[in-house]
Amino acid sequence: MAGVGLANRRLDVALPLAQLYIREARSSGDLRFLGYAEATLGPWVGAMSHSPDALVLQATVLQSRHDFSAALSVLDRALTMRPGDAQALITSATVLRVLGRYRESLSACHALSVRADAAVVALCEQGVRGLTGDLPAAYETIRQISSQGMPPEERAWRDSELGEMAVRLGRDDEAEHWFKNAILFSPDDFYSRGAYADLLLREGRSREVLALLRGRESQEPLLLRIAIAQKALGDPNLATSRMRLRAAFAAEEQRGDGVHRREQSRFLLEVEEDPSAAVRVALSNWQVQKEVEDVLVLARSARAVGLPQAAAPALDFVRQWGLQDVRLTSVPEKRS
Amino acid sequence: MKALIALLTLSMLFAVQSVHAHTASNGFLTLSVEGSPRLNGQIELAIRDLELAVGLDSDGDRKVTWGEVRAHERDIVGYVAGHLLIEGGRTAGTCQVRVGTPRVNERVDGNYLWLPLEVGCAHSPSALTIDYRIMEGIDPSHRGLLVANAWGTTQTGVLVPGAGRTVISLGRPTWTSALVQYFRVGVWHIWSGIDHLLFLLSLLLPAVLRRTDGRWEAAPLVRPAFINILKVVTAFTLAHSVTLSLAAFDVIHLPSRLTESVIAASIIVAALNNVFPKITAGRWRIAFAFGLLHGFGFASVLAEMGLPPGARLISLVAFNLGVEAGQLAVVLMVMPLAFCLRATRFYRTAVLNWGSSGIAALAVVWFVQRAAG
Numbered sequence: 001m002a003g004v005g006l007a008n009r010r011l012d013v014a015l016p017l018a019q020l021y022i023r024e025a026r027s028s029g030d031l032r033f034l035g036y037a038e039a040t041l042g043p044w045v046g047a048m049s050h051s052p053d054a055l056v057l058q059a060t061v062l063q064s065r066h067d068f069s070a071a072l073s074v075l076d077r078a079l080t081m082r083p084g085d086a087q088a089l090i091t092s093a094t095v096l097r098v099l100g101r102y103r104e105s106l107s108a109c110h111a112l113s114v115r116a117d118a119a120v121v122a123l124c125e126q127g128v129r130g131l132t133g134d135l136p137a138a139y140e141t142i143r144q145i146s147s148q149g150m151p152p153e154e155r156a157w158r159d160s161e162l163g164e165m166a167v168r169l170g171r172d173d174e175a176e177h178w179f180k181n182a183i184l185f186s187p188d189d190f191y192s193r194g195a196y197a198d199l200l201l202r203e204g205r206s207r208e209v210l211a212l213l214r215g216r217e218s219q220e221p222l223l224l225r226i227a228i229a230q231k232a233l234g235d236p237n238l239a240t241s242r243m244r245l246r247a248a249f250a251a252e253e254q255r256g257d258g259v260h261r262r263e264q265s266r267f268l269l270e271v272e273e274d275p276s277a278a279v280r281v282a283l284s285n286w287q288v289q290k291e292v293e294d295v296l297v298l299a300r301s302a303r304a305v306g307l308p309q310a311a312a313p314a315l316d317f318v319r320q321w322g323l324q325d326v327r328l329t330s331v332p333e334k335r336s
Numbered sequence: 337m338k339a340l341i342a343l344l345t346l347s348m349l350f351a352v353q354s355v356h357a358h359t360a361s362n363g364f365l366t367l368s369v370e371g372s373p374r375l376n377g378q379i380e381l382a383i384r385d386l387e388l389a390v391g392l393d394s395d396g397d398r399k400v401t402w403g404e405v406r407a408h409e410r411d412i413v414g415y416v417a418g419h420l421l422i423e424g425g426r427t428a429g430t431c432q433v434r435v436g437t438p439r440v441n442e443r444v445d446g447n448y449l450w451l452p453l454e455v456g457c458a459h460s461p462s463a464l465t466i467d468y469r470i471m472e473g474i475d476p477s478h479r480g481l482l483v484a485n486a487w488g489t490t491q492t493g494v495l496v497p498g499a500g501r502t503v504i505s506l507g508r509p510t511w512t513s514a515l516v517q518y519f520r521v522g523v524w525h526i527w528s529g530i531d532h533l534l535f536l537l538s539l540l541l542p543a544v545l546r547r548t549d550g551r552w553e554a555a556p557l558v559r560p561a562f563i564n565i566l567k568v569v570t571a572f573t574l575a576h577s578v579t580l581s582l583a584a585f586d587v588i589h590l591p592s593r594l595t596e597s598v599i600a601a602s603i604i605v606a607a608l609n610n611v612f613p614k615i616t617a618g619r620w621r622i623a624f625a626f627g628l629l630h631g632f633g634f635a636s637v638l639a640e641m642g643l644p645p646g647a648r649l650i651s652l653v654a655f656n657l658g659v660e661a662g663q664l665a666v667v668l669m670v671m672p673l674a675f676c677l678r679a680t681r682f683y684r685t686a687v688l689n690w691g692s693s694g695i696a697a698l699a700v701v702w703f704v705q706r707a708a709g
Contacts, residue, residue: 034360036474065477255360255494
């Protein structure tokens with residue numbers, strides 16, 4: 001690649017190039033770009049690294065690949081080099097939150113208050129607060145944050161956070177509004193699109209899912225939602241989607257990648273209708289990440305296979321933190 | 337300007353990948369070990385990845401066409417052969433990787449090039465040491481997903497580019513896998529190497545007849561015909577089993593040019609003996625004498641394949657049983673028919689005389705070819 005040779009010698013080339021690759025990987029979900037970013041950063045993140053910026057980007061790559069513990073240790077190195085680094089703190093807070101380490105996540109958010117603007121700090125803190133027993137208040141607080149003059153990515157972050165909170169509060173109408181906004185401000189963000197698709201699927205609006213995700217079959221998490229919608233509609237294209245997902249998950253399994261284990265578990269449960277395989281994958285996913293969606297897929301597949309106690313570790317976690325989500329109380333029985 | 341280069345690189349990648357699933361970069365490598373020092377296999381690499389590694393998009397239109405793939409075929413083959421180093425363990429040494437002509441195959445994340453591999457080692461490998469360097473320095477998250485088939489078992493492995501060698505121990509064939517595999521080779525060999533069958537048939541065609549007063553006539557009963565057939569087949573089997581075993585365990589070794597030529601000569605003798613009968617009783621003796629040489633012919637097939645370590649005897653027996661089974665199947669198909677037709681002129685003129693003459697003519701051609709080398 002043309003840029004890499006130069007990036008090996010010049011940090012001022014390597015950093016923006018890696019940033020471009022990471023942004024592309026995140027918005028498109030294309031994992032190859034994480035590899036290119038890693039190649040670009042390679043010479044700058046070794047044991048002798050002096051660049052906290054390169055380390056933070058490296059941590060972002062690791063985080064996007066769901067290698068969370070490696071990401072945290074790289075972030076620690078960056079923060080030792082440059083205490084209080086805003087980007088390192090935001091990334092730490094995000095990783096810790098995904099890991100369910102809410103107290104530490106919240107301290108990273110607090111530490112951020114010195115360097116970052118108030119809206120970012122509030123988004124960071126309230127996001128965690130919304131998971132630890134204070135959902136309605138956190139939702140209101142974020143709603144009060146003015147979106148005036150916010151950069152588009154920050155705006156999309158706020159709106160998708162609000163959307164997810166509204167879902168968990170059972171206010172689907174509001175959630176729909178926020179997801180639509182988030183997609184408007186960040187059209188390539190596959191995360192919000194996926195969350196919105198889930199809402200539509202829950203409401204039986206499968207046709208709208210196909211319209212929302214048309215042309216995005218390339219992104220595994222979105223192809224999963226397409227497949228679920230196709231199954232609900234009896235769409236003959238399901239065969240192709242199913243085959244593609246199977247092949248992709250098989251390759252990831254052989255690689256030992258855990259990036260899409262949540263999606264794989266849902267695929268097994270909702271498309272393949274193999275709940276016992278789904279439980280296995282959902283449990284191994286729970287070892288890696290602890291977001292509400294991870295609880296849900298584990299609880300649903302455990303219920304479907306007739307072993308609700310398999311989800312006990314996740315449900316204990318929910319009780320321990322007071323995690324609130326209406327979907328948890330309405331985990332559907334196995335459909336006949 | 338430099339940032340511009342970076343941006344251009346990026347946008348090019350967009351176009352190459354645009355519509356397909358976004359998995360991480362994988363190379364799919366399959367290797368099959370089946371006794372011989374030659375391994376067969378294949379590797380599939382994404383055209384997107386090869387574009388970065390080799391540079392396929394000559395006209396810079398951000399699309400890789402089949403024409404561009406063809407134009408860079410030598411570069412692709414050279415890149416793969418140079419970045420995939422295989423050794424066959426202590427016994428087999430370094431192996432030569434030969435990459436064949438690419439074909440296109442579609443996968444989840446776009447078009448891949450499917451490249452056949454032929455890996456030649458000095459001896460049958462006991463382990464595979466793979467040094468996989470494809471995409472090294474370009475995409476550190478690339479992985480080679482290996483499937484190794486050996487002796488009826490399948491192993492998988494993940495190859496990390498530039499992370500050193502991966503050793504896949506092939507183990508030993510299980511008793512049953514060696515049995516099945518060498519039996520199959522035996523059957524296949526007798527059916528595809530038509531010379532052994534023609535020799536046997538030449539001896540068997542007159543078995544349903546008998547020679548009285550210088551003329552062929554139908555054998556009156558099933559029993560003597562059956563005994564004739566049994567004698568010939570048994571003599572042939574015993575003879576070639578003996579020499580096959582001796583050769584397989586390196587007790588006797590004959591140059592293959594000699595054995596192949598004599599095998600051709602044996603067919604000429606057996607076939608001509610039907611047209612101009614000299615030995616009419618006790619044809620089993622011809623079967624036995626020349627059967628010894630046919631055994632050396634079978635042995636050369638085994639030598640090419642090699643007997644798997646730890647299962648030499650069972651493989652030899654299985655191969656031989658395969659040969660016998662293949663031969664018996666043909667005998668059981670042909671001889672009842674011959675028995676039914678034996679009284680007809682058609683059988684005696686067309687089948688026995690003309691057929692044997694044809695076989696002899698064919699064998700003369702083989703003899704000349706083989707003797708001339």
